[in-house]
Amino acid sequence: xxxxxxxxxxxxxxxxxxxxxxxxxxxxxxxxxxxxxxxxxxxxxxxxxxxxxxxxxxxxxxxxxxxxxxxxxxxxxxxxxxxxxxxxxxxxxxxxxxxxxxxxxxxxxxxxxxxxxxxxxxxxxxxxxxxxxxxxxxxxxxxxxxxxxxxxxxxxxxxxxxxxxxxxxxxxxxxxxxxxxxxxxxxxxxxxxxxxxxxxxxxxxxxxxxxxxxxxxxxxxxxxxxxxxxxxxxxxxx
Ligand SMILES: NC(=O)c1ccc[n+]([C@@H]2O[C@H](COP(=O)([O-])OP(=O)(O)OC[C@H]3O[C@@H](n4cnc5c(N)ncnc54)[C@H](OP(=O)(O)O)[C@@H]3O)[C@@H](O)[C@H]2O)c1
Numbered sequence: 001x002x003x004x005x006x007x008x009x010x011x012x013x014x015x016x017x018x019x020x021x022x023x024x025x026x027x028x029x030x031x032x033x034x035x036x037x038x039x040x041x042x043x044x045x046x047x048x049x050x051x052x053x054x055x056x057x058x059x060x061x062x063x064x065x066x067x068x069x070x071x072x073x074x075x076x077x078x079x080x081x082x083x084x085x086x087x088x089x090x091x092x093x094x095x096x097x098x099x100x101x102x103x104x105x106x107x108x109x110x111x112x113x114x115x116x117x118x119x120x121x122x123x124x125x126x127x128x129x130x131x132x133x134x135x136x137x138x139x140x141x142x143x144x145x146x147x148x149x150x151x152x153x154x155x156x157x158x159x160x161x162x163x164x165x166x167x168x169x170x171x172x173x174x175x176x177x178x179x180x181x182x183x184x185x186x187x188x189x190x191x192x193x194x195x196x197x198x199x200x201x202x203x204x205x206x207x208x209x210x211x212x213x214x215x216x217x218x219x220x221x222x223x224x225x226x227x228x229x230x231x232x233x234x235x236x237x238x
Contacts, residue, residue, distance in 0.1 A: 004029035012084030014041035016183030020208035072191025107151035
């Protein structure tokens with residue numbers, strides 16, 4: 001679709017991939033509703049785009065009162081980029097119950113809850129497009145990333161379920177699955193094994209801008225074309 005004038009809500013738009021999506025979709029003429037917890041980072045995003053093109057809404061996706069505010073926006077949305085996520089890498093025996101609950105709560109349960117609310121509005125409108133930001137970690141498992149991989153496998157299963165159940169209502173669902181991207185998401189993963197693994201990797205990470213290009217492509221596809229899954233890997237990382 002032509003993105004000019006479309007209204008697109010993006011979670012995790014205060015940083016990294018979500019921020020890059022907001023900038024590129026805005027360049028295509030879309031109106032962005034940018035979500036994140038940090039109002040200052042959302043304000044900085046809004047300040048970098050023409051006045052009025054970005055609305056911001058700060059809050060925690062694990063807060064039901066905040067999610068109800070998102071539900072209220074659903075009827076006006078043309079598309080939703082379900083992008084916010086967290087990770088902690090560590091050996092599986094060193095992950096705490098708090099680490100595990102935090103990742104499942106945000107990456108799976110909050111993502112599901114927000115998507116349900118928005119999808120109800122799209123079903124009512126009989127149109128819409130939802131992009132799930134999963135990961136190569138949704139297709140493979142790798143050392144030091146056990147629980148994160150489990151959350152992304154779960155998110156991918158949900159994406160496919162939403163597609164199956166919503167396609168008859170005129171709604172597209174796309175899963176974008178990037179490999180490693182050079183954002184701050186790993187900043188809280190300071191276990192020495194993780195630091196050693198990152199230091200010895202033999203490929204260059206993707207950029208957030210490269211992932212955003214895939215999101216723009218998916219959302220711009222012709223009406224009868226649904227890009228179901230876009231996998232992106234850094235060259236040489238397979
Ligand atoms: N970086 C990678 O290598 C990579 C690869 C594949 C897939 N992904 C996926 O891409 C997505 C974005 O990751 P990123 O690398 O761009 O990470 P990032 O730079 O750390 O950004 C994460 C975003 O999620 C938001 N967020 C996290 N928890 C939240 C919560 N409870 N409530 C509201 N917002 C929350 C953050 O907002 P605040 O900081 O303002 O709270 C931030 O805007 C994630 O789903 C991640 O799993 C990343």
